[in-house]
Amino acid sequence: MNKDRIWTLVSRKLSGEATVSELAELDELIRSEAYNDLYLQAIDEYWSAPPEKDTDFLEATYHLHLNRLKDKGFDLETEKETDNNHPIYLDCTDVKPKRAPYKKAYLAAASIVVLGAALFFFFGAKSHVNPSPEVKLAQSEVATKSGSRTRIQLPDGSLVWLNGSSKLVYDNKNFGEKLRQVTLSGEAYFDVVKNANKPFIIHTAKMDIKVLGTSFNVKAYPGEKNSETSLVRGSIEVTLKGHSEKIMMKANDKLVVRNDEAAWEEKEPLAAKKKAEKTGISFMTLGHLTFSADNNTILETAWVDNKLIFDNESFEDVAVKMERWYGVIIRFNNNKLKSLHMTGTFEKESVTEALAALQLLSPFSYTIKNDYITIVN
DSSP, rough: OOOOHHHHHHHHHHHHTTOOOHHHHHHHHHHHHHHHHHHHHHHHHHHTSSSOSSSHHHHHHHHHHHHHHHHOOOOSOOOOOOOOSSSEEEEOOOSEEEEEHHHHHHHHHHHHHHHHHHHHHHHHHHTTSOOOOHHHHHHEEEEOOOOOEEEETTTTTTTEEOTTTTTEEETTTTTSEEEEEEEEEEEEEEEEEOOTSSSEEEEEEEEEESSSSSEEEEOTTOOOOOEEEEEEEEEEEEEEETTOOOOEETEEEEEEOOOOOOGGGGSSSSHHHHHHHHHHSSEEEEEEEEETTSSSSBGGGGGTTOOEEEEEEEEHHHHHHHHHHHHOOOOOOGGGGGGEEEEEEEOOOOOHHHHHHHHHHHEEEEEEEETEEEEOO
């Protein structure tokens, strides 16, 4: 067994990308007497190192720690696995802005991974007499940062694409025994393997979605005005939290649910829908998917194909999408600019190129410093 293998497994575990088999392999290595003494030496070295006070010092000491590990036969700078057949992998996109600050962020993150691994092995090796792998392997969590997108394959073969700033959690131990259940925070596109005997259920903050086998998009970001379910093919059953009524959706349907609590005063969704027909106010609307002008692209799922598309949306809503797409922070110094409406399609453009294109639609100016963008008059 290559010594680098155990460090690769630890890094994948801490980043949330480890598969069930990799977690089992890591647990076995931790409990192996052949590796305990070897890694406790490295742990003692990191345990005695003084705490870093600032990012500059962290960057400098990272290289020192890395060299000290290399002297003992460990090399963290191994090639990243790029096998697309691997159950879990990161889809790298070309739409990220080119920024130097990521270098420091990577070094800091890598150093944290090293120290985290040391703590993990320190306590794990000490307690290997009574291991509880069932507890360690019970839950799997995959998360994406702002500006990145990830595709994963679940144990049943179902595929899930995660958009930026999203998280998917599922129970490794019980997944697929009777039900296939996951919990989503953020946005994901699901391509579910059909199994009539084991329904697939997605839990979000405002709704539960039950499917047998289909393709659909779920958008449920905390703090956003609405949650959405967009069905591409098949059929799904949606139950809103706190309501007994079930909403059946068919292909090309789109369900939009308001997230603010004040909108959830009606006891049943259909009652609110009937009220909306008279007042124009509802916490739930059932409509259809939105297609591009050439009718070839579904706007709600375009992000899966690495396309950022918005059609006659407010600049405020566009800014939220751009934040997740490019991994930046966008703020307005004039609230009137938020109401400007924008239409655009971006694939490989940088954030500055995208902003320049939007300036042709509605004149505005902006300042940019690192990842922080301010929209001004």
